[in-house]
Amino acid sequence: MAYTDKLKSTRVAIMMGxxxxxxxxxxxxxGITTKGFQQTRxxxxxxxxxxxxxxxxxxxVRDAGATDWTISGSGLLHRPLLADVQAAFDSGNPTNFRFMFDELTGSEVIxxxxxxxxxxxxxxxxxxxxEYVNISITISAAGPKTFVANP
Structure with missing residues (x-):
């Protein structure tokens, strides 16, 4: 038998540069506990x-057109995060974001x-x-994305 090599969602993070x-x-x-990364073409x-x-x-006959990506997340509002998120929203300039996978498997990090x-x-x-205050956020592409794999 072969089972799926699973990744725990607790090991996925939205990161802001x-x-x-x-x-x-x-x-x-x-605080962001629900995370999503969507790519469209x-x-x-x-x-x-x-x-x-x-x-x-x-x-x-179909030809490839433009690509797009978005990151979304929601969860508890982490107070120290609010100032940085609000500044990024207010600036009108792109901010670099990452949608990161990070999990220990034995002695190595995938x-x-x-x-x-x-x-x-x-x-x-x-x-x-x-109840506690919640936040939800959507980040829309302002340029191309890259994928970096570090096995």
Whole structure:
């Protein structure tokens, strides 16, 4: 039997860069417990007719179009995170983000991450009496992403 080599979601983090040069430091967005990374690709579709048999059913010819990515997350609001997230939202400039996988397997660390510049496009903070304050965030691409695998 062979089972899936699983990754615990507690070992996935959304990380925000500090913009420092030459070496940018990425810190995890503490409190975010629901995390998502979505990639999409647009296509350009054209209907092509058979010249030899115009009554035949045409086919769709599809070409690759633009790509896009988003990172989303939600969870408890970590107070020290609020100032940095609000500054990134207010600046109107892209911030570098990572969607990172990091898990110990035996004596080694298996990790990898997607990274790219993004804008915080949705920032929601909610609270109910008797409960802790929650945050949800959406980061939309402001440029290409890269994937770095470190086995």
């Amino acid at each position: 500090d913009g420092a040069t030459p070496t940018e430091v990425f810190s995890p967005m503490c 647009a296509t350009n579709d054209t209907v092509d007719w058979d010249c030899a048999d115009p009554d035949a059913t045409p086919i769709t 990790d990898g991450y997607y990274q790219g510049p993004g804008f915080i496009t949705d920032l929601n903070i909610t609270g109910n009496n008797g």
